[in-house]
Amino acid sequence: MRILLIEDDIKTASYVSRGFTEAGHTCDVIDNGQDGLFQATRESYDVMIVDRMLPGLDGLSLVRALRAAGKKTPAIFLTSIGGLDDRVEGLEAGGDDYLVKPFAFSELAARVSALARRPTMQQELTVLMVHDLVVDLLSRRVTRAGQEIDLQPKEFSLLETLMRNEGRVLTRTMLLERVWDYHFDPQTSVVETHISRLRSKIDKPFDTALLHTVRSTGYSIHAPR
Structure with missing residues (x-):
């Protein structure tokens, strides 16, 4: 499985990427929203893990831009912003799942695997x-x-x-x-x-x-x- 992690917190990024790498997956890490948008547009991933609070471009705007560009890569928000309205906002922005920090890696891994197994709807690019x-x-x-x-x-x-x-x-x-x-x-x-x-x-x-x-x-x- 190929995963794109867009996370600016060094400790969280290291923890998550190490966990997926040890499980035999490829995990590319980007630490800001603008570069994350570019990478997600240029490359193909099975799942994206996106923080909401990112420098340059916030996570919500990043996912909205990808969806507008026709990119259907499953995305899970991994964030400390955990209110009900915040979770709804994330899903309405185009996110497929929402996990609040602090979190257990085993739960994140299970959610990522579930998203990767989900069949994607092929839609004509507009x-x-x-x-x-x-x-x-x-x-x-x-x-x-x-x-x-x-x-x-x-x-x-x-x-x-x-x-x-x-x-x-x-x-x-x-x-x-x-x-x-x-x-x-x-x-x-x-x-x-x-x-x-x-x-x-x-x-x-x-x-x-x-x-x-x-x-x-x-x-x-x-x-x-």
Whole structure:
């Protein structure tokens, strides 16, 4: 089982991660909300354990953001905030379970195992996210770092295709087939032209490039490495 623990208390993080490691599981530890959100978005985990009071981004906002982005990884809140209203708030934010500190590791392990066994509902993604670039497929709204970006229909389709294949290199032929429905080479620079237009809108106004040209191969979109 692969577990993501987002906890800023060093003693708690060490205690929990050691317990799961000794039980034969992989437990990655992140000590702040912003990095935790990035890690949970980039990687695949069986279960997340999330503290509510985190620096940078609180646990409730973190889980809400993941759910909005279509990530369905089971999440259990592990926190000292234990009132009834607090527990309800955690579950309504998208949490699957809620355990109050102080706690017994055996109970945490049992709850994590139960969540990992629970079948996940496969839902169609409605929001795609790469780094700070967000595409809402329902409203067809594109933003980066909170700034709205206006795209033409083919530019939007091109961006959607790239983001659905984050980190993979898509060749010119693949893009012609998926975006333009061409199953032959039209002998035009339509792909290159739209890539250039897209890059000018989603990359050039910002400090970090997300859209990359892989020489003699194709194009890829991914977060900074």
